[in-house]
Amino acid sequence: MxxxxxxxxxxxxxxxxxxxxxxxxxxxxxxxxxxxxxxxxxxxxxxxxxxxxxxxxxxxxxxxxxxxxxxxxxxxxxxxxxxxxxxxxxxxxxxxxxxxxxxxxxxxxxxxxxxxxxxxxxxxxxxxxxxxxRDIEKLRSSYQASIPILREQFLNGLIHGNISKEEIAYALSEYEINLEGASKYIVATVHIDDMDSAIVAKELIPISVKVNLRENLENKLQAEIFSMYSESSITVIAGLPDKMSKNYIMSILSEAIKDTGRVIGVDLTIGLGIIVEDITRLHRSYTLAKEALGYRGIVGTGEVIYIKDMQPVESLRLRFEDIEIKEYINILKFGSDESIMEYVEKIFSKLKESRVHSSQYQSYMINVINVIISLVQDYGLELSVLTKTATDYIDLLDKIKDTGGFREWLLEASINIAHRIREDRVTTSKKVLDEAKSYIEENYADIELSLEKLCKYLHVSVARFSTNFKKETGISYVNFLTNVRLQKAVELLKTTDEKTYIIAEKVGYADQNYFSYVFKKKYGVSPSKYRQQG
The missing domain is CATH 3.40.50.2300 (Response regulator)
Incomplete structure (x- = not known):
């Protein structure tokens, strides 16, 4: 066709x-x-x-x-x-x-x-x-070049539980993932404790750590080592044969930590999750590996921390999961007060029904607080937006000694931050729009005034500003500028005896004929005829 x-x-x-x-x-x-x-x-x-x-x-x-x-x-x-x-x-x-x-x-x-x-x-x-x-060879070459990125995307999706079993089987072969044939699996998360090294430049430390880990684990573990998109940590997925023990894995990782310190000059702490027999359950091992890293303040840095050594199994169910965090942040950004109150009740109910040791209550509460503080920092807000009395992180921790105090604080903090995010969104948009209108009012006589020049002055992108401007005003930037110029021209026609070409220049038109063309298009008559008609 x-x-x-x-x-x-x-x-x-x-x-x-x-x-x-x-x-x-x-x-x-x-x-x-x-x-x-x-x-x-x-x-x-x-x-x-x-x-x-x-x-x-x-x-x-x-x-x-x-x-x-x-x-x-x-x-x-x-x-x-x-x-x-x-x-x-x-x-x-x-x-x-x-x-x-x-x-x-x-x-x-x-x-x-x-x-x-x-x-x-x-x-x-x-x-x-x-x-x-559409050339197939180009597409194939492009695909081959993108395989390292696709591998990383797949591995990230795998440990977050976002990939089906059918997709996993295909990707293991297509991307040459070193996990095929394993009987069970485990995830380790690697934290670089100190980004200052006398041996390697700071910006090269993460990639150097990955290379060193790969060399240390090669021929000892069937493993994939990759970076996380949203975090600074490095992740290891290991495929295990039936008879390989957790102690053997920990010894290999401990040796890798020592070698990294010797070769690169940085300390690592590694959190080790649980062993799972189904590859689709890797997200569980990953979640617990991350949790294990949280105990480095107790165990100390430069160690391999196995999650089961740190807490009893029954307490593992009380977690502020990644999917819950995303849902909570989304509600704070875009939800109503009613939806916020409902979600706070959901969090509190989970806390109340868990029936775990009080230390786990507080661990859960701290997770929630950290999510909120990160959001506050992302929006550049003051910590005082969270509560009327707390002034720093220590004050916040003092507020959550019991679940009742936590519930009261969480509801107040959630609604306060949601209101500020909404206000900032509206204020920022209105401020840019008002500034743009003022600039046009002050510079309409500039013959070279363009959308690009305006956006450069406002420090905003042309595409986004153009869309927002039309959405807020109902007309495009060009039509708005034309209206301002023609309104000024009408004022001059009414209040002065100046020639048409002079008025054209005063309102930003270098060409008198084009000015007359635009004027007539809007008012139905030429500028001189408009003046004659009063």
């Missing part, structure tokens, strides 16, 4: 545009005429909405000629191709057009037969480019 490419026709003569549209069976030749424009300025406005593949433009046009239009298209929309057609057999124009990457230069008048031949040639060019982009 023939590909259809979208065309925008640009010519200041309406009859020419209509003639070109009528004389060709566009669809049969693989094109769709999605619109037309009478000058370069109007064409740029339409390109934003119509997103054509090809612009077919005259050279000589008012306000912005064809070459200027193509220059703007190349800057803003580099994927759009351009064809020049002109009645002026001017070699200089042709040279300039070729420099700009114009794919065809057509002389007027052109017959339907000639134009059809040109379009077929252009269609083949576009087809060839599309074929290259």
């Amino acid at each position: 023939k590909e259809h490419y979208k065309i925008l026709l640009v010519d200041d003569e309406e009859e020419v545009r209509k003639s070109i549209i009528k004389k060709i069976n566009w669809e049969e030749e693989g094109f769709l005429v999605v619109g037309d424009a009478e000058n370069g300025v109007e064409a740029l406005e339409k390109i934003e909405n119509l997103n054509p593949d090809l612009v077919f433009t005259d050279i000589r046009m008012p306000y912005m000629d064809g070459l200027e239009l193509i220059k703007e298209i190349n800057n803003r929309y580099p994927l759009i191709k351009s064809i020049i057609f002109s009645g002026f057999d001017d070699f200089d124009y042709a040279k300039e057009a070729i420099k700009m990457g114009v794919i065809e230069y057509v002389l007027k008048p052109v017959s339907a037969i000639e134009l059809t031949e040109i379009l077929r040639k252009v269609h083949k060019t576009l087809d060839d480019e599309l074929s290259k982009k």
Whole structure:
């Protein structure tokens, strides 16, 4: 089936545009005429909405000629191709057009037969480019290059329990994961205790630790070593034969810690999770390996900490799981007060029903507090937003000596931080919008005032600001600027006797004719006629 490419026709003569549209069976030749424009300025406005593949433009046009239009298209929309057609057999124009990457230069008048031949040639060019982009070999090469990234994504998904058994079987083979054939599995999380080394540069320490661990575990454990996306720690997944014991694994990891200290000059602490027999249960071992690392303050650094040595099995069920953390943070950011209260009750109910030792209550509470404090820091808020009386972390810990105090504090802190996040979101958006409007009001007379210049002044991205501006004001930036300029022009027409060209310059238009064109388009009459009518 023939590909259809979208065309925008640009010519200041309406009859020419209509003639070109009528004389060709566009669809049969693989094109769709999605619109037309009478000058370069109007064409740029339409390109934003119509997103054509090809612009077919005259050279000589008012306000912005064809070459200027193509220059703007190349800057803003580099994927759009351009064809020049002109009645002026001017070699200089042709040279300039070729420099700009114009794919065809057509002389007027052109017959339907000639134009059809040109379009077929252009269609083949576009087809060839599309074929290259779809080239299977390129895709295969790209895939091969991305395998290290895909391996890392798979391993991260595996320990978070996000991958099905069928996907696991495929990925183990496809990505050459060193876990096939194992009877059971275990996860270890590696914490770099000190990022200052006299041997290795700080930025190279994490990668150096991974390389050293790989060398130490090679031929001793069937293992994969990789980094976590959201954390600074390194993770090890080991596949084990039936007879390999936990003590053997700990001895290998202990030797790796010593060798890392000798070779790289940093201390490591390794948390070791439980052994699981099903690879889909690795997330459980990973969760407990991370929990084991939390005991390094008790055990000390430079050790392998096995989770079962640190707490009884029955207390393991009281955990603020990753999925709960994500859900809680999402509610704080976007939920209502009612949904926040419901979730706090859910947390408290889990705490109350767990019936574990009081030390585990406090461990759970500290996990929740750390999540909240991280969120407070992410938004640059003061700690006082959490409660009226606590001023630092120690004060917060004092607030949660019992579950009743924790429940009261958590509800107050959760609602307070949610309100501040909402306020900051609204305030920031309104502040940027107000600042933009003020800047336009103060600089509308600047002939070179553009969306890019405004966004550079505001230190915001063009795409995001453009979307937010239109969402908040109901009109685009260009229309807003035009309205401001024309309002100022109306004031000058009413209150002064200045010539039209002077008023045009004062409101930001270098071209009097274009000013009159825009003015008449909005008010239905020319500036001079508007003044005469009072």
